[in-house]
Amino acid sequence: MTHKTEKLLFELSTPGARAIDLPASDVPTTELDPALCTFTETGLPEIGQLQLVRHYTHLSHRNFSVDDNFYPLGSCTMKYNPKVNEWAASLDGFANLHPMQPDADTQGALALLYHLRVFLAEIAGLDEVSLQPCAGAHGEWTALKVIRAYFHDHNQPKRKIVLAPDTAHGTNPASCAMCGANVVTIKSRPDGLTDLDDLRAHLSDEVAAVMVTNPNTVGKFDAHIADMADLIHDAGAFLYLDGANMNAILGITRPGDFGADIMHFNTHKTFSTPHGCGGPGAGPIAMRKQLAPYLPVPQVIKTGDSYSLDYNRPKSIGRVRSFHGQFNVLVRAYAYIAACGAAGLRNVSETAILCANYLAQRIKHAYALPFGPPDGQPMAAAPCAHEFITVPQTILDRGVTIMDIAKTLIDRGYHPPTVHFPIHDCLMIEPTETESKAVLDDFADTMLELAELSQRDTAPFKAAPVNQPVRRLDEVAAARKPILTWTPGDKT
Amino acid sequence: MDYVQITPRQRDEMLKAVGANSIDDLLKQVPDELRLARPLDLPAGMDELSLRHHLSDLAGQNQSASQKTCFLGAGVYDHFIPTVVDHLAMKGEFLTAYTPYQAEASQGSLQAFFEFQTMVCQLTGMDVANASLYEGATALAEAALMALNVTGKREIIVSQGVHPHYRQVLRTYLSDLPAIYTEIPLKNGVVDTQELESELETDTAAIICQSPNFLGHIERVPTIAKFAHANESLMIQCFNPISLGLLKRPGEMDVDIAVAEGQPLGIPLQFGGPYLGLFACRQQFVRKMPGRLVGQTIDAEGRRAFCLTLQTREQHIRREKATSNVCTNQGLLALRAGVYIAAMGPKGLHDVAQLCHNKAAYLAGRLADAGLSLRYPNQPYFNEILVQLRQPVDQVLAIANQKGIIAGYPVGRDYPELSDCLLIAVTEKRTKAELDALVDVLNPVGSAPRADHARQ
Numbered sequence: 001m002t003h004k005t006e007k008l009l010f011e012l013s014t015p016g017a018r019a020i021d022l023p024a025s026d027v028p029t030t031e032l033d034p035a036l037c038t039f040t041e042t043g044l045p046e047i048g049q050l051q052l053v054r055h056y057t058h059l060s061h062r063n064f065s066v067d068d069n070f071y072p073l074g075s076c077t078m079k080y081n082p083k084v085n086e087w088a089a090s091l092d093g094f095a096n097l098h099p100m101q102p103d104a105d106t107q108g109a110l111a112l113l114y115h116l117r118v119f120l121a122e123i124a125g126l127d128e129v130s131l132q133p134c135a136g137a138h139g140e141w142t143a144l145k146v147i148r149a150y151f152h153d154h155n156q157p158k159r160k161i162v163l164a165p166d167t168a169h170g171t172n173p174a175s176c177a178m179c180g181a182n183v184v185t186i187k188s189r190p191d192g193l194t195d196l197d198d199l200r201a202h203l204s205d206e207v208a209a210v211m212v213t214n215p216n217t218v219g220k221f222d223a224h225i226a227d228m229a230d231l232i233h234d235a236g237a238f239l240y241l242d243g244a245n246m247n248a249i250l251g252i253t254r255p256g257d258f259g260a261d262i263m264h265f266n267t268h269k270t271f272s273t274p275h276g277c278g279g280p281g282a283g284p285i286a287m288r289k290q291l292a293p294y295l296p297v298p299q300v301i302k303t304g305d306s307y308s309l310d311y312n313r314p315k316s317i318g319r320v321r322s323f324h325g326q327f328n329v330l331v332r333a334y335a336y337i338a339a340c341g342a343a344g345l346r347n348v349s350e351t352a353i354l355c356a357n358y359l360a361q362r363i364k365h366a367y368a369l370p371f372g373p374p375d376g377q378p379m380a381a382a383p384c385a386h387e388f389i390t391v392p393q394t395i396l397d398r399g400v401t402i403m404d405i406a407k408t409l410i411d412r413g414y415h416p417p418t419v420h421f422p423i424h425d426c427l428m429i430e431p432t433e434t435e436s437k438a439v440l441d442d443f444a445d446t447m448l449e450l451a452e453l454s455q456r457d458t459a460p461f462k463a464a465p466v467n468q469p470v471r472r473l474d475e476v477a478a479a480r481k482p483i484l485t486w487t488p489g490d491k492t
Numbered sequence: 493m494d495y496v497q498i499t500p501r502q503r504d505e506m507l508k509a510v511g512a513n514s515i516d517d518l519l520k521q522v523p524d525e526l527r528l529a530r531p532l533d534l535p536a537g538m539d540e541l542s543l544r545h546h547l548s549d550l551a552g553q554n555q556s557a558s559q560k561t562c563f564l565g566a567g568v569y570d571h572f573i574p575t576v577v578d579h580l581a582m583k584g585e586f587l588t589a590y591t592p593y594q595a596e597a598s599q600g601s602l603q604a605f606f607e608f609q610t611m612v613c614q615l616t617g618m619d620v621a622n623a624s625l626y627e628g629a630t631a632l633a634e635a636a637l638m639a640l641n642v643t644g645k646r647e648i649i650v651s652q653g654v655h656p657h658y659r660q661v662l663r664t665y666l667s668d669l670p671a672i673y674t675e676i677p678l679k680n681g682v683v684d685t686q687e688l689e690s691e692l693e694t695d696t697a698a699i700i701c702q703s704p705n706f707l708g709h710i711e712r713v714p715t716i717a718k719f720a721h722a723n724e725s726l727m728i729q730c731f732n733p734i735s736l737g738l739l740k741r742p743g744e745m746d747v748d749i750a751v752a753e754g755q756p757l758g759i760p761l762q763f764g765g766p767y768l769g770l771f772a773c774r775q776q777f778v779r780k781m782p783g784r785l786v787g788q789t790i791d792a793e794g795r796r797a798f799c800l801t802l803q804t805r806e807q808h809i810r811r812e813k814a815t816s817n818v819c820t821n822q823g824l825l826a827l828r829a830g831v832y833i834a835a836m837g838p839k840g841l842h843d844v845a846q847l848c849h850n851k852a853a854y855l856a857g858r859l860a861d862a863g864l865s866l867r868y869p870n871q872p873y874f875n876e877i878l879v880q881l882r883q884p885v886d887q888v889l890a891i892a893n894q895k896g897i898i899a900g901y902p903v904g905r906d907y908p909e910l911s912d913c914l915l916i917a918v919t920e921k922r923t924k925a926e927l928d929a930l931v932d933v934l935n936p937v938g939s940a941p942r943a944d945h946a947r948q
Contacts, residue, residue, distance in 0.1 A: 040741075097556050138626065177817075276822075278590075321626065323657065339537055342536070
């Protein structure tokens with residue numbers, strides 16, 4: 001981390017400077033009709049190559065990243081992103097393949113997609129997989145479109161209600177709205193599990209699906225999931241699984257085995273594809289046979305020994321994006337699953353659960369676990385899945401807010417846990433399986449030290465962060481009068 | 493290799509610490525009857541060396557565009573990518589960073605996105621741009637949804653000159669919503685303004701056109717925008733970012749929402765994704781925009797700083813009332829595009845666009861000399877030309893492929909009336925020798941010019 005302010009590209013611009021030169025034209029210059037052309041200055045920056053490299057290198061120093069920092073970020077599964085995956089994505093045969101090339105040119109790419117389809121179906125315990133969706137939220141929306149198409153086809157168009165628990169991720173209701181469904185919230189019980197009575201009360205012949213995250217967003221595997229599935233199926237609706245927390249159950253249990261009918265994966269959570277400051281992700285969906293006729297086109301298929309893209313799916317919901325999915329993200333996911341194999345994936349989930357329980361065990365005397373074991377009992381008495389929630393009341397009671405704790409952790413070199421989700425005033429901690437025990441111990445020591453500090457002196461929490469490139473930001477001002485582009489003359 | 497660092501001995505220590513005799517004590521939350529009683533049916537894991545052999549083998553079963561001469565475009569273009577783009581985008585500090593919710597720990601990516609938003613505005617001449625969407629087709633669909641929301645009207649009129657995939661995606665997005673999708677046909681390869689005028693209704697929320705359109709032709713966007721605005725509808729243009737090195741920018745043509753596939757800006761072909769959705773619009777719509785926005789603010793010491801802003805539009809706050817369900821931007825690809833635009837600069841972008849056009853024009857001239865004319869010779873084009881062939885298109889493509897040339901896109905797939913035409917894209921990477929070789933393939937010796945080759 002550097003403290004020095006980095007100027008904007010536009011402030012570094014020098015008229016006439018260039019980072020790249022291009023070949024001279026080996027054919028005559030042809031002018032377009034001037035009426036079609038632009039002759040106004042764009043204001044785009046002009047920069048030499050070294051200055052460009054330094055600028056982005058300086059910016060890179062002003063970022064936390066998994067390569068540099070521990071990210072115990074609940075629900076986000078910030079595991080290590082293996083370097084060999086990046087190597088794979090850069091191979092000429094993947095990186096430089098045009099999506100409109102004939103199938104004969106792309107057999108290796110199609111084979112990879114086909115096998116990934118098969119892998120994901122097995123991991124999900126479901127029949128069919130579409131690799132088309134661009135991200136988790138896009139996968140949710142695609143899956144809901146598939147469900148809508150099923151009900152249209154089965155003459156039940158009035159099934160337009162989707163039930164989602166109050167602890168659902170915000171994309172769940174937003175995805176529903178985007179496919180014209182009405183979202184109705186169902187309550188969670190005090191122990192964080194779905195209230196079956198409330199679910200029962202809401203089920204009707206107008207309900208299309210129930211969206212569930214399992215393990216759920218408070219870090220618990222819902223042992224009643226099969227009963228829930230029965231209730232949902234008896235009501236003629238589908239159980240949609242938000243696969244955000246798949247990192248806890250790989251090879252242990254499968255969504256199809258506990259009653260899910262359709263689900264999405266987040267490859268950037270479960271299958272180690274890098275988050276890239278916010279993207280790209282990929283959100284493949286898996287589903288039961290009866291929903292498969294509706295999945296988006298194209299679908300990669302195998303006929304004999306050759307692979308192709310199938311567009312002939314008359315009941316399909318249609319296209320959900322251009323071309324054939326986030327291919328080079330899927331290459332990384334494939335590389336990860338191939339590296340892990342069945343035993344490796346199971347070890348991933350077992351270790352993720354162990355690490356979360358270990359971390360919870362180490363700090364729970366100072367950080368209350370609302371869904372943890374009774375006081376004085378070890379985590380094994382009421383274990384969490386791959387993540388856990390704490391509401392650190394003794395710290396909050398000192399006037400230190402959750403955000404104050406988060407910003408203080410930044411000063412200690414840790415990316416903060418998820419805050420205020422899925423309940424107010426909580427920290428949601430997910431260490432993942434790829435950290436060393438030493439990192440978990442150091443983080444636990446830091447958390448305990450902060451708990452102790454809060455009882456003596458709250459000033460450092462209020463001031464934090466102090467050793468970052470910037471202090472705390474005025475985010476309210478940013479929203480009140482948004483400045484979304486640089487304008488000439490703006491001061492540094 | 494599962495990348496787990498906990499040793500067996502540490503695992504035992506940790507189990508003991510949590511009061512568990514074995515890992516099964518921690519898994520008991522999953523009822524026995526729901527457990528998978530066998531290992532997953534997947535191939536055995538691989539060491540890194542074996543994995544690299546396996547992946548090299550798969551990649552080697554493809555014949556990439558770089559192993560051939562690529563004249564295939566159709567929305568994705570084989571442009572030169574400067575080495576600095578790959579180098580900077582591979583930095584682990586960008587590659588492995590999370591979405592910048594915690595602004596103090598993410599000033600690098602936030603500043604890069606703020607610069608990206610600014611450069612997209614400079615490139616397009618629009619007021620505001622978001623930090624990117626998934627890719628071109630979904631960006632267009634989001635633009636249509638925003639137009640419905642802004643105008644309160646229901647109909648979207650779409651030109652058939654819009655990329656066929658984009659139109660298909662738009663249809664998927666609009667189905668199940670109270671919205672009407674109307675397509676208008678092309679006339680002479682461009683928007684038929686008479687048809688457009690007759691289709692406009694008071695309920696029309698937006699007109700969507702693509703320029704250069706899918707057939708390569710430059711549309712008269714200002715004229716179409718006049719029709720839209722006279723009808724109190726929005727004008728949405730789908731553009732090619734590289735073309736803006738030469739062509740009038742959407743902001744100069746009275747466009748309300750401009751969207752694009754950002755792939756030409758330094759993003760590899762990579763078999764269709766991940767790519768980058770560009771989205772820019774007028775200032776007045778800023779609070780209705782989909783996707784992430786980065787804003788400038790100050791920190792507690794008054795220093796300039798950046799953060800995600802206007803988040804009350806977004807799903808994690810507004811849930812079902814959000815402007816979109818989009819949860820992220822295409823961070824790493826927006827970074828790539830930013831590095832690319834900055835590396836090229838205004839002069840470089842102009843030069844690339846001029847080179848593309850020169851070479852396309854040279855090819856069109858050589859083909860005309862050989863008696864192979866453009867299907868619509870009077871329509872201006874940028875870097876993609878629609879050529880009418882004498883032999884069946886599939887046969888020509890097969891012959892070219894044997895010679896290591898990917899000759900173009902058979903548009904008859906999407907436009908049956910153009911089944912004798914080939915859409916050829918030319919980028920700055922193509923050399924005169926490659927262009928000449930393509931002419932030889934499309935005009936084999938002994939094949940006589942067809943009598944009607946000059947028909948309009």
